[in-house]
Amino acid sequence: MRIRPGHRTGGPTLAFLTLLLAGPAASEPTDDAHAHEHPHARHEETEEIVVTGSPLEHDRDELAIPIERIDRSELIGHLGSTLGESIQHVPGIATTGFAGGASRPVVRGQDAYRTEVLEDGLGTHDVSRESPDHAVPVNPLAAERVEVIRGPATLRYGGGASAGVVNVITRRIPDRLEEERVSGEVFGGIGLVADERDVAA
Numbered sequence: 001m002r003i004r005p006g007h008r009t010g011g012p013t014l015a016f017l018t019l020l021l022a023g024p025a026a027s028e029p030t031d032d033a034h035a036h037e038h039p040h041a042r043h044e045e046t047e048e049i050v051v052t053g054s055p056l057e058h059d060r061d062e063l064a065i066p067i068e069r070i071d072r073s074e075l076i077g078h079l080g081s082t083l084g085e086s087i088q089h090v091p092g093i094a095t096t097g098f099a100g101g102a103s104r105p106v107v108r109g110q111d112a113y114r115t116e117v118l119e120d121g122l123g124t125h126d127v128s129r130e131s132p133d134h135a136v137p138v139n140p141l142a143a144e145r146v147e148v149i150r151g152p153a154t155l156r157y158g159g160g161a162s163a164g165v166v167n168v169i170t171r172r173i174p175d176r177l178e179e180e181r182v183s184g185e186v187f188g189g190i191g192l193v194a195d196e197r198d199v200a201a
Contacts, residue, residue, distance in 0.1 A: 068148040075143055083117070083168065086140040090148060098132040107150065107164030116154070116161035119168050144169045
């Protein structure tokens with residue numbers, strides 16, 4: 001009786017495959033028992049996370065809209081004969097400087113149809129956009145404050161405000177009762193370059 005060679009190698013091969021498949025199955029009870037004894041053995045410890053809040057309170061609109069507010073005291077300290085001269089000390093703002101009485105605000109190096117000038121939230125609709133020799137019809141002396149808006153927030157004001165918006169808040173319509181019934185202000189200035197003398201009341 002002859003025995004084929006293939007039957008001689010089939011036994012060890014089958015035994016090897018049986019041990020290979022039985023290895024993971026035999027090790028499973030050991031791993032489960034180890035995990036049962038130490039339930040937190042697989043958890044990794046993380047570093048301490050410290051969350052610190054800002055000590056200064058900010059409204060979410062203030063964070064999204066970059067607004068530069070120039071109050072009346074600051075405006076009086078840099079008061080000029082025109083609106084552009086009165087706010088040109090603010091970073092990012094300049095003035096056209098065509099003539100002594102005609103200067104328009106320049107925001108981020110752009111003026112005319114790229115910088116919108118408002119008075120109490122309404123457009124001035126003047127001809128200073130058409131030519132730099134015309135002045136903006138807004139008296140800086142009558143301003144309570146000036147708001148300069150830059151960035152994406154200017155899109156709400158239309159395509160003519162791509163560089164920025166200069167909104168002059170005046171005191172023409174009072175929003176509070178004055179303590180004194182009669183009040184007034186007088187300002188004066190002297191210019192050394194052209195021997196200027198200005199008085200406003």
